[in-house]
Amino acid sequence: MKWSELNIEQTVLSVITKVFQFQDLTPVQEHCIPLFLTCKDVAVEAVTGSGKTLAFVVPLLNKIIKSGSVVKEKRVFGIIISPTQELALQTDAVVKQFSEHIPHVKTCLFVGGHSLPEEDEQKFKSDGGNVIIATPGRIEKCLDWLAPYLKELEMLVLDEADMLLRLGFQKSLTTILSRLPKQRRTGLFSATQTDQVEDLIRAGLRNPYRVTVKQKFNAQRQIQKTPLTLNNHYICCDAALKLSTLLSFLRTNKDPKKMVFFSTCAAVEYFGKIIATIFKNTKVLLLHGKMKRKREDVFAEFRDMTRGVLVCTSVLARGIDVPGVDWVIQFDPPREPEEFVHRCGRTARMGCKGDALLFLLPNEMAYVNFLSINQKAPLQEYKTDFPVLDSTAKIMKLAAHDRDVYEKGIRAFVSFIQSYTKHMCKAIFILKELDMDGLAQSFALLKIPKMPELKNRTIELKLPFEVDVDKIPFSDKVREKARLKRLESGPIVDKDHKSAKHKKTESWTKKKEQKVRKEKRKTKKIAARFKVSQTVGEE
Template identity: 50%
Template sequence: MTPVQSACIPLFLKNKDVAAEAVTGSGKTLAFVIPVIELLLKREEKLKKMQVGALVITPTRELALQISEVLETFLKRFSQFTQILLIGGTNPIEDIEKFKAQGANIVVATPGRLEDMFRRKSEGLDLASYVKSLDVLVLDEADRLLDMGFETSLNTILSYLPKQRRTGLFSATQTQELEKLVRAGLRNPVRITVKEKGVADTCTQKTPSRLANFYTVCRPEDKFNKLVAFLRQHKHEKNLVFFSTCACVDYYSRALETLIKKVDVQCIHGKMKNKRNKIFANFRKLKSGILVCTDVMARGIDIPEVNWVIQYDPPSCASAFVHRCGRTARIGNHGNALVFLLPMEESYINFLSINQKCPLQKMSPISDVVDVLPKVKAMALADRAMFERGMRAFVSYVQAYSKHECSLIFRIKDLDFGSSARGFGLLCLPKMPELRGKVFPDFIPTNVDIDTIKYKDKNREKQRRKMLEEQKNEIRTARKGYVRQQAWSKQKDKKVRKKIKAAKRKHEDSDVDQEEMNELLNDTRLLKKLKKKKISEDDFEKQITGGSRSKTCGSSGEDD
């Protein structure tokens, strides 16, 4: 057994609540899977088909799938128990039918789908009544469950569960929010902390001891070139490349597919729905390849024989750095990790060493670096979809950078937007608040008219053309309306000018009193106000006719 297993299993079997913190890749899954099965076997009253005896909650569907596979290998020997996997990306109606048909003594689930199942009483599934016999609750990667905003869902789920149960919280890092959960959900918990010794006996580190952790510093416009050069040199190995956003994953994975030949490049992120499970399963089977991903793959995921974990963008949360690195060097194996940093971010090294107990060493310069950005631009010119992916990726990168937790190191004010845009291989800068009113002499936009870039997908291009034509028609219609208003204005203008000319002729022929001249001047002022849209047409008409009436009444009064 690993240290965390030898510490947790006996305590769990003695009906203790456990809050375990252990370095990533230390075997935490078996530390709760084995006690779960043992406790269910020792029950005095055997579980019925529909009774849920154990519940395992995880933050991501990939981790849930992995735990389900581990459980499956054990349950082959214990056919009296059944399990069900409740995760997003599947049809909830099918999950309900499966639960009714097969039952489930052990449920492995993500919080969102599990909460949804509790609320589906109208569809013939009263899950709340089936969990009354629950013996064990396990929250795997418990701190991540809270980080991802599942606190409300967890509170809802806990309200359905019996209080007389065993609870286990497992995580690689402890947070203040997790401490609150421990105090609220566990009764007299036993705290277990398993850490690996660093080089010095006095320094404990949170990353595996056989992990070689490197960093490299490069300018924004050179960053992607160095990544491509590095991956080409390690194309026969298994590599994970982490980016900060889903849009960056979509964009850079397409670029890497073209630029790195004869390598299986796959991508995975949180906004994918049905494809995630298949991609994850396929990549685990590969001997070599590249998986481009977000932090959805940072926690608890066990991918065999990962040689390099590359952090192209440092994570927004410092604790996630440790979890990313932990996808390699698992269970005593050797592994490597590399993080790319900009010159202004170099102080992040000291921060990780002190705050996260994660020392890094500088990597020797990457050799054979070639400028691949012209090829990236050519891809954008050849397909509008690629051009739009690049724009979205840049916007999402800037937004993620502005929300970084280590804002004293990752300062948005210090980010060189022009050089970063060049590093993305953009044809032009997107319109966004962060760039408003700024000039970027380092960035030279392409001479090509962006509107002429076509989609490779003919149907998509046809729809775009149709939409552009509709927009042009709307503009034409609006312009016609504007011309009609101009014509009306000219007609009014002619009427008033005729009136003034007639008055002048009258003035020349006979003496016109001062009051009449004032009226004419007033009409001229009203016309100017109408042209400037300071008064409406109705007000103009009323004041013109009203002035004439008052003049007439005044004259008749004097005559009387």
């Protein structure tokens, strides 16, 4: 079906055909837009990269334009709720491409890390907004002052609803739905339909039409969830050479744009620093969920880049449309199998070609068959036609001269082990079967941290040189000066080497302190009551 065949306003059609240069609708757009235009609730299940954003943006803007001169600056026509800051920013960018050509359409972006709630309120009351794009936590905080402007709300969109629920926003969504007008159109868009999503459909939608676009067939007539234009590979390597294999791959494959996924924020910080240090002539960006305002700038910079590497967590696995990504590399298999397909979907979008590579250890090879059967994502082995140069000694030397690298390596290792124990595929990812000696070597550790998960495990480190980890300095002179000053005031107790007696004493001290504070509060309350009763008696 052609866009010109839809009954939509000419201004909207002009942006789609001239700015976006789209002529044909995708299946999800073809089935969803007419339903929205005729004021129907829709529950959509569609694979990644299927064009869901335009499926709800076009009907919303079409409704605003039809209202014409009736549109007020502070009348909210639609609310679009996204699970992450990056996805909200992307949706905002799409809507703004329309609003540049539609004078009486204004957008507002309510997301954490972008502005404070007070700033959102001030900006809305001064400039107004017809379309609000927000994350659930932020818009929930704004509902009290926003309520008077929502009385004529036309449309609510819950984008990536399964991820909204998985991230723990169920309570926020319930509050939001209860505070919005009942006479509205609601669209729920999701990559997978879970029991929680079904509950949300029953609670927030009225007799919705269901649209399911998820099945693709490859050349062997087998159902495939990943894009047909995607070359999906896996590589099996020993634990000790896992990082060296990644670095060798990046050194050999000089494609312009790559995304490298890790399991934890600490791993992103550590390995991102390693990659940036080794590839000094390559632009390397880091992005994970614990970053605040910087996330928006990093995401925007990566979108505009023509060459470079983005090291990130699964915070960028869903719905993000970054142009020109050549390779998606999954250094750590995702904790939830569904994330694998979403990560792969950052390349080979909208009919373009792309490549993806999954790193696996020998004990994890059953994951290939699992993905093929459970996620309908077949993989082929990647032929390592490049020499793997062992970079462990080089990274260890780097850690021995910079305490920041050393400490980040420790944190990355601890977070990886903790994440590994929480993997959904527990029958495949078994901690006891991990080659801990090799893994510690791959992380280029100079010391093995003490943690409950490694109890009764003996790990040997093969250090190419002797090093006293307590004397490793920070390369940053300010941080090193602060560290030396702390050392002068007394010995620093390493958290990994606290004795059981010390931990017990510390715990007892905290409990005692809490008890003292509780008694003080109780005393103050009694004194306050006594003063009140004394005043009443005098009167």
